[in-house]
Amino acid sequence: MTDTVAFQGIHGAYSEQALRQFFGNSVEVEPCETLQDLFAVIQSRQVKYAIMPIENALAGAVSQAYELLMDYDLLIQAEVYLHVHHALVTTNGQKIEDLHSVRSHPQALAQCDQFLRRHNLKPVPWYDTAGSAQDLATNPMPGVGAIASELAGELYKLDILATQIEDVTFNYTRFLVLGHDDPPKGEYNKTSLIFATRHRPAALYDCIGEFATRGLNLTKIESRPRRNRPWEPVFYLDFEGHWQDPVCQEALARLLQRASFVKMLGSYPAVKTGNETVGI
């Protein structure tokens, strides 16, 4: 097993940007076509780590990411926040006024809506952001551009006509780094887990009370339908703390008494956002 890191998408994908932000530019990377492939290569230890988007992702992969976390037994190593910037790219020295339409993933197009309107460019949905850049490089079309990362523009040797063209500047995607072993404890840690409640009123309230009453801040909670178990939700929960801390161990033990099941996704060094003392 090498220290290779896998990501989903083709070269130039936002996932590769997040990977390079965290692991640096010299790390070996392995692109995977689907999120299933990503989990398969790390489960079989062909790579040491994998990175995947979990919140506010462009590719709509998020719900599938949660299901895969449930299906596999991997541990979260770290979280990475990528500030997503979109660039307008094209071929053959065309200028922005030469373009009539622009391809990209529907969510990227939506995020650059005002820019496209201002320049009178028709949005053309494509299955992937980096894919729209690669396809254009392979088959240049007069009057056609693509919205992708600057990295994708450079990798596919396209002309970068404009950068940071997104309407909303606060556009972050949260990624998780996955691996097999418990990572070293950091200075500031989060713990992620999945659980289901037993069938009784106020069950969720009682479960999160085990954290709230011990001063353990939640940073994320989400209920999701449980696959193949009609209408029984599972909960994805992040809280500030490490499983080795005595107060966390107490809360986790109490949660186990109340829950129908608990699946630990790991304790890991987390990113300081300046909002640590707030909690939910």
Added chain:
Amino acid sequence: MTDTVAFQGIHGAYSEQALRQFFGNSVEVEPCETLQDLFAVIQSRQVKYAIMPIENALAGAVSQAYELLMDYDLLIQAEVYLHVHHALVTTNGQKIEDLHSVRSHPQALAQCDQFLRRHNLKPVPWYDTAGSAQDLATNPMPGVGAIASELAGELYKLDILATQIEDVTFNYTRFLVLGHDDPPKGEYNKTSLIFATRHRPAALYDCIGEFATRGLNLTKIESRPRRNRPWEPVFYLDFEGHWQDPVCQEALARLLQRASFVKMLGSYPAVKTGNETVGI
């Protein structure tokens, strides 16, 4: 304003299926290219209702749907659960053994992974499920099929080679019907709202306590990053009950005292799933 109902996508989209399941086959419909367009046509009262996917959707539109609910002032009229079935479609009388590759939205391809492997078919990502059917009808390609709804197959006059090809049978998408006025109270109702907590520990716990301690079951909770307000989460919450019920009014009044803001999305007749007494 006619009784037209708008949906996002082209004819044959799963959203149109959900629309027809709820409103019947004789209703006038208006396809919209993007979710932004959908909200624009209903806000300007060009249509009376709109329907959109909110959970477990194929098109990855869900996070955007939440942001639009926050931006616009519409009221939820009803919820619709669509049991999503995928069909394999193609052109020119080809049989399944004539095919080498199949186009569809990446999530639809993922949901039919075992079927595709069994028949040795290469998945080709496309920007949209119904779009993959329409594009194939417009430009037939030897050896190529698409995964879309049976409705899309019929609408675009394609050959339907196989139905219900999804690996997981429990594949539901929840849709919301949006409108301008408060809908009539049903026998079983849900209320949806968005809120943010004030900055203090256990704030979420205290907020949902207002429901839990009054026996009002939550059926959904989700924290999401707040756009343009770094790291301040907002919560999307559904609970069983109607704002006209005294116990709900009491809980809502208390929530208002605790929250930084509350945005009502409406009380509406809900679908009975057999899990009503469970709650979270």
